[in-house]
Amino acid sequence: MLIAPYSESFNPPRRTLMGPGPSDVYPEVLAAQAKPTIGHLDPVFVAMMDELKALIQYAFQTTNAMTLAVSAPGSAGMETCFVNLVEPGEKVIVCRNGVFGERMRQNVERVGAIAVVVDNEWGEAVNVDAVATALAANPDAKFLAFVHAETSTGALSDAKALCALAKQHDCISIVDAVTSLGGVELRVDEWGIDAIYSGSQKCLSCVPGLSPVSFSPAAVEKMKARKTPVQSWFLDQTLVMGYWTGEASGKRSYHHTAPVNALYALHESLRLLSIEGLEHAWQRHADMHQVLRHGLEALGLKFVVTEADRLPQLNAVYIPDGIDDAKVRKQLLENYNLEIGAGLGALAGKAWRIGLMGYAARRENVALCLKALEEVLA
């Protein structure tokens, strides 16, 4: 026998999470998650899931019947959209203005489909005109995929205009709303979004590990018309929906064991969002961003993203010349228990990403962040 390693129970420090996610989790959500586990086919659990579905629909502002939470993080949500909708050989216009657009491209290629990339500089929003040109030049394209709120740069793209373009060109739109959901205006039905995925750990302030998704009737029709099987068994939505919605008989069929306690947590976080009200939550993020923004500018920090395209919930600022990136973040973490994010991809070592997501978007957090940065940068 290999002997057992010795470990004490893990006791994490209490941090203030103002990075790119996970964000600060509502105390109520942590408490909800610790409630006793029950069976994933228990009628009481199943009733909770019906409520959860309605709450996800509210957050997305959709009446789509195929609305659920994928039992894995946001990147699995992304993969869920691509593997269920896109078939080998099909053409997808992919907008790339940061890490997650590039990840979309990789997903398209792993499906055996063709990605036509529309590039923008990191920190820029997706250029709507360039997308219009690409759609016109590729009449055989079946999908338009883009990131609504690019977590790697803090740029917000015009989802409404992009989805309208997709519709004009008979394309199904696939939208990454990992960082946008709950933090900024997002209207799935009104804007005609066909497939959308998000993450639990950003502006919903739930624990990481789940990915809310929703598919329009047109997207569902595309799935049903597939000629090839979905390459992933685990993410195959036609199988998963047997569990989430049940058959005509009302009986839910087993697909995989649902992450019961994480779903309790998501239910509670969406419930808190529904009580605050989506529009109030969007406004709170915008307000807190303004306070943070003025404070950061007073410290001489410059934003990566131009004001018009800036996400309130993800503030990327350039690291001033001569400042040691890692040392600053280490001091913030060790001396103030404050986490801010490092730069990612093209911005690694060049920018910090300060998150104001969900429960983290509060005056006390903004004040802590500004004062701690002022002291550490002094």
Add this chain to the structure above:
Amino acid sequence: MLIAPYSESFNPPRRTLMGPGPSDVYPEVLAAQAKPTIGHLDPVFVAMMDELKALIQYAFQTTNAMTLAVSAPGSAGMETCFVNLVEPGEKVIVCRNGVFGERMRQNVERVGAIAVVVDNEWGEAVNVDAVATALAANPDAKFLAFVHAETSTGALSDAKALCALAKQHDCISIVDAVTSLGGVELRVDEWGIDAIYSGSQKCLSCVPGLSPVSFSPAAVEKMKARKTPVQSWFLDQTLVMGYWTGEASGKRSYHHTAPVNALYALHESLRLLSIEGLEHAWQRHADMHQVLRHGLEALGLKFVVTEADRLPQLNAVYIPDGIDDAKVRKQLLENYNLEIGAGLGALAGKAWRIGLMGYAARRENVALCLKALEEVLA
């Protein structure tokens, strides 16, 4: 705006979970999970992950460097093994003696590989001689895949003999240990298992949603020699390992946001297992099974699986003639807060599955189950 649905906080009843999983979760694990969320790149979290890796290695009895928890349930662990190891056109011997062997076959086909199925009746262990014959008849087979503990029937197969056969025929073994890990003898290194996956929600008595996996050096070599990219981005282990082990520099690279709180829970559940000791845990499952077995037989219930091949932690018994399956389970749930499992697949409506998994394998649970069944069946 679509208006917000009204939901109260969800308050699950306290159940005793004696189905096929999720099993009763240790109270310590629920408490661990509710600890404050910290960042997935926080040095304190990363140190916890190092401990967690050692604890998973202990549970599997392996020194495999590529040992981690997939950020999704056991069926994603299954898919992780198949999509990372098996390439299109390769041949896999798949043993099918229940639902999960069939699911393996579907995974093989979705990879574009060839499944050669060795069938056994539901309730039987995998026939080692039949596998030897199949391996001899298919010298081009590269993999042998089987389920160690078939959750749909309660049959235990001889993993040691099957993996020895695989080795003789130069095949990589892929083993489903979702229900076996922690409940019955399992020795990854000693038995020469190459790829193995399990689930958090069975004999580990952790919350559902994670899948511990481990890959031998031979399996890792096979992955590295791939000619085609892994079809899943989310499950691509070469990318995931950049986060779990870090590069040579010791820096961990971001892949996806780890399910932080669920990993706290897994750490705590494996810590409790390491304190009890694996062999003690195996013995406890065997002992509780004997008590339950005698009680069930005294009630006139007959086991699906022959005594020699029976899993202690999953007891499938035939529903007596004239008994209303759904009504009995409903009464147990509503009157005793006791969950037992329905039959699955070929055993749907014909058997109950009574779990004795992890924290649920205690005298008080066995007593409750026997007395409640006695009263309901009276």
